[in-house]
Amino acid sequence: MGKKKIAFIGTGVMGSSIIKHLLHASYEVIVFTRTKEKAEALIGLGAKWAKTAGLAAAEADIVLTMVGYPSDVEEVYYSEDGIFNSAREGMTFIDMTTSSPALAKRIAADAERKGISSLDAPVSGGDVGAQNGTLSIMCGGKEQTFNEVLPILQVFGKQIVYQGEAGAGQHTKMCNQIAIATNMIGVCEALAYGKEAGLDAETVLESISSGAAGSWSLSNLAPRIIKEDFEPGFFVKHFLKDMNIALVEAEQMNLPLPGLQLAKEMYNELVEEGYGEKGTQVLYKQYERA
Structure with missing residues (x-):
């Protein structure tokens, strides 16, 4: 039996690289994104284009x-041209968007009624x-489904x-984003302090990135800040x-x-x-003008 055919909806910064890995691993990949031009390079590598998410x-x-936002996820799954309208029993849906845990649970329940397996599987790693x-991938849904798609x-x-169960992947990603958000403040403040103290930023990084202050953001994004590279x-x-999303969920838990x-x-x-x-490393600009 050949490899399963994969449809990939969304070819942004992260999605494009993931699709390339799937193509390199000899998977047949059908892609859809709102602007076909953004997928041209992938089509050139062997991906097949579909006119709608449902057709993919x-x-x-x-x-x-x-995709980008929970509203985009809803459109991809539930619109007239969405994937639920093209769903067949036995399919598997995996949403890798960082989205609402409540929406992940809704998709899982609707998928189960149609005989479809599903996971919420947001990622981290930039x-x-x-x-x-x-990438680090955090998965919520049925464990059997997780084991089936793990390869x-x-x-x-x-x-x-x-x-754990549906929504657990999204909740875990919220933990991830909370840690990154406050850590990024620390990274920027450390660099700003070092600059004001007259230190060489790269030499400072050499010391602190391998010590107790070490983090992914310090190792991967601080060098970009030093080069004034704020591209995403x-x-x-x-x-x-x-x-x-995290603050809304925390409020529901009465957690400040x-x-x-x-x-x-x-x-x-x-943003304003x-x-x-x-x-995200552009947060440093808050300290340049301080």
Whole structure:
């Protein structure tokens, strides 16, 4: 029996690299994104183009979705041209968008009624992790489904963990984003302090990135900050969306998160100033003008 056909909805910074890994692993991949031009390079590598998400799903056994916002997820799954309208019993849906845990549970329940398996499987690792095939993938849904699709996830992921029932993957991603948000403040403040103290930033990094202060952001994004490279590995506008989701969930739990609230306010200022399509490391600009 040949490899399962995969439909991939969304060919952004992360999705494009994941699709390349799947093509390299000899999977047949049908792609859809709103703007075909953004998928031309992938089509040139062997991906097949579909005019709608539903048409992409109609040709596939497994559908991976990775779009921007919960509203985009709803459109991809539930619109007239969405994947549920093309669904067949026995298919598997995997939503890799960072989205609402409640929406993940809704998709799982609707999929089960149609005889479809589903996972919420958001990722972490940014553009570097996607390019290198070393993403961390957090999975919620039925464990049997997780085990069945694990070989596919291993094509582009390294740390792939089953977290529990539907929605658990999204909740875990919220934990991830909370840690990143407050850590990014620390990274930027450390660099700003070092600059004001007259230190060489790269030499400072040599010492602190391998010590107790070490983090992914310090190792991967601080060097970009030093080079004034604020291009996105992950868009600020999407990070702000994630922080809003986490704060809504935390409010429902009666859990105050003052660090996350501060980070959200700082990033929101940057979005208002036009930095929404820059990378999360652009937070440093808050300290350049301090």
